[in-house]
Amino acid sequence: MMQIGFKALSLSFKKAPLEIRELVSLSEENCQALLQHLRDVLGLAEALVISTCNRTEIYYAAEQDLSRELIGLIGVQKGILRTETIQHYFESFTETEAAVRQLFRVALGLESQVVGDLQISHQIKRAYQWTADANMAGPFLHRLLHAIFFTNKKVVQQTSFRDGAASVSYAAAELVEELTANLLNPQVLLVGLGEIGADVCRHLSKQPHLHLTISNRTLAKAEAMAAECGARVIPFEEVQAAICDANVVISSVAMEQPFITRAALEQSPRLGYQIYVDLSVPRSIDAHVEELPGVLLYNVDNINNLASAALERRKEAIPQVELLAEEAIVEFFDWTRDMMVSPTIQKLKNALEQIRQEEITRYLKTCSEQEAQLVDRITKSMMQKIIKLPVLQLKAACKRGEAETLIDVLNDLFNLEASTQPHKD
Secondary structure (H helix, E strand, O other): OOOOOEEEEEEEOOOOOHHHHHHHOOOHHHHHHHHHHHHHOOOOOOEEEEEOOOEEEEEEEOOOOOHHHHHHHHHHHHOOOOHHHOHHHOEEEOOHHHHHHHHHHHHHOOOOOOOOOOHHHHHHHHHHHHHHHOOOOOHHHHHHHHHHHHHHHHHHHHOOOOOOOOOHHHHHHHHHHHHOOOOOOOEEEEEOOOHHHHHHHHHHOOOOOOEEEEEOOOHHHHHHHHHHHOOEEOOHHHHHHHHHOOOEEEEOOOOOOOOEOHHHHHOOOOOOOEEEEEOOOOOOEOHHHHHOOOEEEEOHHHHHOOOOHHHHHHHHHHHHHHHHHHHHHHHHHHHHHHHHHHHHHHHHHHHHHHHHHHHHHHHOOOOOHHHHHHHHHHHHHHHHHHHHHHHHHHHHHHHHOOHHHHHHHHHHHHOOOOOOOOOOO
């Protein structure tokens, strides 16, 4: 039995459509505020909050299943008054092993819409940083995440799972290339340079036939990206006018409300045929713009469904990645079992060391320094041999799931619950 109940609550593209995912999508501020509520309201000591365009998940340590309470807190963050309307889109992992396996699979990209997506690894690292900043990463979560990061390195080094550029941003760039193939010098406007937007910009810069213009709320960031990618920059204040003159508009703007609306487009003269690509969650382009004549609209779900040769290679590598993950999970649980018995082992060592020290003090008062050192070495060696078997038996019992019985026996035999002070060698 585990010392800790590790659980997970997950809402992802597998069960929840985009309109539901954007309802519960959490900004960085939301995630950090939610961590504070998990600690202050629910009294949790360890938790991790992940929110991407494809999923919103909470991993936490608790004895009881707190799914209902967690959904309520998400509702508070997002202003959802009736959380029962979204409740059935969530999946709960109430067994520690299942929750650990879920986090491994998510972090390695096995559960991504574009399998092997590199961005999820960065997103997990950011979530870990927020958890560490909130002082909500204990030994279990620290060890688990470092095991995941180490496994991720092995995946990169030993498999083709991360080969190629199969990601949301690459799929978006592929789509733009396909849709503008018959256009002469297409004008492409990219609005927003977050992680996905910056990646899209880099991919688009490799398509020499298009003219790329970028705009971002922070002008310096846009200018730096433009220098890297050979793009033109327009101030964010002028972007609405530029939208009407673009063949393709890609929006990756983080906003709670749509940035590009049907009403705004209707009020301005624009090109007769336009393509809009919305990479934001919540969506930054009003879904109703597609009702306008000559407009094509794609969102993240459309983009993620576009396969590529790189994606096919990644799919072939899935069995290798799953094997590496399984090996790491087995190793991690070996560590958790060792952590379960280590307090008992330490108590046993302290109890036996206390006996040894008492007997040495009792019998060596008249011995020389040299004799005392010799006896000290002999008795230490004896103690190490005596304790070796109980330690091996405890670890073996852990693997059989029988450690608690042996811990109780050792506690009774050596009265380990009595206060013993650790001795230093």
